[in-house]
Every structure is written in C-alpha cells, then in structure tokens.
Amino acid sequence: MGDKIHIFDTTLRDGEQVPGCKLNTKEKLDLALQLELLGVDIIEAGFPISSPGDFESVSQISKVIKNATVCGLTRAVQRDIEVAAQALKYAVRPRIHTGIGTSDYHIKAKFNATQDEILARAVQAVKWARNFTDDVEFFAEDAGRTENEYLARVVEAVITAGATVVNIPDTTGYCLPHQYGEKIAYLINHVPNIDKAILSCHCHNDLGLATANSISGAISGARQIECTINGLGERAGNTSLEEVVMIIEQHKYLGLYTNINTQMLNPLSREVADTMRMPVQPNKAIVGANAFSHSSGIHQDGFLKDSLTYEIINPEQVGAEGSKIVLTARSGRSALAYRFQKLGYEFNRNDIDQLYQQFLKVADSKKEVMEEDLRKMAEAHVPEQAVA
Ligand code: KIV
Ligand code: ZN
Numbered sequence: 001m002g003d004k005i006h007i008f009d010t011t012l013r014d015g016e017q018v019p020g021c022k023l024n025t026k027e028k029l030d031l032a033l034q035l036e037l038l039g040v041d042i043i044e045a046g047f048p049i050s051s052p053g054d055f056e057s058v059s060q061i062s063k064v065i066k067n068a069t070v071c072g073l074t075r076a077v078q079r080d081i082e083v084a085a086q087a088l089k090y091a092v093r094p095r096i097h098t099g100i101g102t103s104d105y106h107i108k109a110k111f112n113a114t115q116d117e118i119l120a121r122a123v124q125a126v127k128w129a130r131n132f133t134d135d136v137e138f139f140a141e142d143a144g145r146t147e148n149e150y151l152a153r154v155v156e157a158v159i160t161a162g163a164t165v166v167n168i169p170d171t172t173g174y175c176l177p178h179q180y181g182e183k184i185a186y187l188i189n190h191v192p193n194i195d196k197a198i199l200s201c202h203c204h205n206d207l208g209l210a211t212a213n214s215i216s217g218a219i220s221g222a223r224q225i226e227c228t229i230n231g232l233g234e235r236a237g238n239t240s241l242e243e244v245v246m247i248i249e250q251h252k253y254l255g256l257y258t259n260i261n262t263q264m265l266n267p268l269s270r271e272v273a274d275t276m277r278m279p280v281q282p283n284k285a286i287v288g289a290n291a292f293s294h295s296s297g298i299h300q301d302g303f304l305k306d307s308l309t310y311e312i313i314n315p316e317q318v319g320a321e322g323s324k325i326v327l328t329a330r331s332g333r334s335a336l337a338y339r340f341q342k343l344g345y346e347f348n349r350n351d352i353d354q355l356y357q358q359f360l361k362v363a364d365s366k367k368e369v370m371e372e373d374l375r376k377m378a379e380a381h382v383p384e385q386a387v388a
Pocket of ligand 2: 171202234
C-alpha cells in the first residue's frame with residue numbers, strides 16, 4: 001500500500017477567497033458533507049475571526065463532520081487562536097492552523113520585524129494553540145521564497161513548541177518543482193525533530209506549477225497535500241485535488257496512496273462549480289468537459305480500436321460521463337461511422353465514403369457537427385448504387 005498522503009481540502013477557505021465565490025453557511029455545510037464523503041482527511045472550514053458568518057460556518061461544520069478533521073485558520077495572533085478554538089469547540093477532531101510569514105518580503109514589508117522576532121511569534125502562537133487542541137498545524141507563509149536555513153530553524157522551533165503538522169506554503173507559486181522538492185528534502189535532512197511532525201505542501205498556481213510542486217514535495221517526503229476542488233484559490237488558484245489524487249493513483253510505483261473515493265471527483269467538481277458560480281475550464285484535467293473527448297481523426301481512430309491508445313484514465317473511475325467522440329472538421333471516417341451507429345444507422349464503407357464528403361462540408365461551416373446534423377444527413381442519404 002505504501003505511505004498515506006493526507007488530503008487537506010481548503011476549498012472552503014483558500015478556495016472561497018476567490019472573488020465571487022463567497023459561500024453562505026448552508027452552502028459551506030453542504031459542501032463539507034460532500035468533502036467528508038469524498039474521503040478527505042482534513043477540511044479547512046474557514047477563517048473564524050474573519051467574519052461572524054465564517055465563524056458560524058466553522059462552528060456548524062464542526063457539529064456535523066464526524067470522520068474528517070475540521071480545521072480553522074488563524075494568524076499568529078492570540079485572539080485569532082481563541083476565536084478559532086471557540087468555533088471548533090464541537091469538532092470531534094479539531095485542528096488549529098496558525099502561522100506567519102517567514103520570507104524577507106513578509107518579515108520586512110509586512111511586519112517590519114527581524115527573523116528572531118518572527119520566530120518568537122511563531123513559537124508563541126503554536127504554544128497558545130496547543131492550550132486548545134493537540135492538533136496544531138503551523139504555516140510558514142511564503143516558505144517558497146524563504147531561505148532554507150532560516151526556514152529549518154522555524155520548523156524545528158515550532159515542532160518543539162508542539163506543532164504536529166508544518167505547512168510549507170509556496171504562497172506566490174514561485175518555485176520550480178525541483179526547488180520545492182529540494183526544500184522539503186532539506187527540511188527532512190536538517191531539522192533534528194522532523195520525525196515528530198508531518199510536512200505539508202500548500203502550493204499556489206501562479207506559474208501553473210502547483211500540482212507539479214505538490215507532487216515533488218510528496219516525492220521528497222511531505223505526507224500532506226493542501227488542495228482544492230477544481231484548483232480554486234487565491235489568484236491563479238491552489239493545487240487541484242483531483243489532479244494530485246489521480247497522479248498518485250496513476251503512478252502507484254511512487255508508493256503513495258490517498259483515501260479519496262475517486263468516483264466522486266466529477267460530480268463534486270460540478271457541485272462546487274455550481275455552488276461557487278465558477279465554471280470549470282473545458283480542458284481542465286480530470287474534470288473538464290473535454291477531459292475525455294476525442295476530436296481529431298487520428299486520435300478517434302486509435303481510441304475506437306483500443307481506448308488505452310489515447311486515455312490513461314477510465315472516465316468511470318473519476319465519475320465522468322464517459323468518453324466522447326466529438327465530430328469536427330478534423331474528424332475521420334471511423335468516428336463518423338461510430339456516431340451514425342450510435343444513432344442506429346448502419347452504413348457500409350461505400351455509404352460512409354459518400355456521407356463523409358457531405359459531413360466535411362457541414363463540419364467546415366460550424367464548430368461541431370451535432371446529432372441533429374447527422375440525422376438530417378442520414379435521412380437524406382441515397383446510396384449511390386440506388387441512384388445508378
Ligand atoms: O498561501 C498561503 O500561504 C496560505 C496560508 C494561509 C496557509 O494560504
Ligand atoms: Zn494559500
């Protein structure tokens with residue numbers, strides 16, 4: 001089976017920070033229940049001090065979630081932590097996620113402080129949070145741009161203070177996969193008490209590398225990945241849950257596994273897109289409308305002979321509707337015959353040759369040839385032999 005990767009879902013916190021995606025308590029509650037069914041290990045339910053509405057959402061979610069850990073975000077501020085603890089008081093498994101910026105950008109521009117002062121505040125926050133729960137996660141914001149030596153000092157100190165999970169966010173999505181992986185490896189090799197905590201990947205997608213960076217972190221030894229359904233999140237988004245889960249599933253030799261019920265990936269993606277009013281791009285991996293569509297003649301011919309030629313995932317495995325043969329001006333005869341067959345028309349090779357010429361004329365005039373176009377062609381078709 002290998003090593004478990006804990007899936008920390010932050011759709012309801014980082015994902016909900018997307019402009020226009022704000023959810024009310026009922027919507028958050030419904031999605032939290034679905035996330036639990038999906039099998040995520042941790043649900044980051046919100047940022048309780050940020051608004052009374054978010055406090056209420058975290059509190060309500062804490063009451064209904066029975067298996068997953070429910071987590072609330074805080075700054076490294078005593079009052080934030082107390083409010084989060086209050087919101088989480090009904091949770092079966094409460095987690096406080098506290099932290100502070102550790103890169104020079106944050107230390108100087110945001111806090112006008114020194115590295116030592118930030119380290120002291122980090123330790124204080126973790127110790128304070130431990131008064132309320134044994135499950136405390138610390139985030140070193142902008143760890144992606146924090147020099148490794150200082151980061152290792154912070155990680156060691158917060159583990160000593162009681163952090164059980166240490167989150168290494170690439171907050172700005174700056175790192176390349178090998179750099180992020182090396183950062184995780186550096187921490188594993190240089191933090192003496194690293195065996196007392198789990199390292200977590202939290203990667204943003206500003207350069208389109210969030211998923212690659214998270215997988216690189218996991219290969220280097222991180223055992224938690226923070227991600228969102230449909231990759232929602234600040235700016236260009238977070239690591240997409242469906243992508244990391246299916247990478248781990250597809251590449252079993254990595255020796256990693258998750259508890260995710262993969263058949264829920266497409267239905268839940270749609271539910272999140274609808275609830276958050278944020279449509280999924282059609283070419284999105286795993287859950288996009290075109291993820292299992294084949295449109296060019298070369299691909300369609302290969303796919304119809306053996307689906308494995310052009311598909312590495314069975315759509316059923318991820319709850320998708322099924323593979324689609326889409327007809328466009330790039331499609332070939334085998335696809336056309338297949339689509340006619342699906343509509344109940346059996347044509348021989350000769351018929352298809354004739355129909356194909358007609359099909360190309362229609363296809364050149366529009367983006368996609370639809371079922372009604374095919375029916376019209378089929379009904380109007382007079383086989384050549386009959387004319388002669
Ligand atoms: O991107 C980030 O650094 C975050 C932290 C609050 C974990 O979202
Ligand atoms: Zn984030």
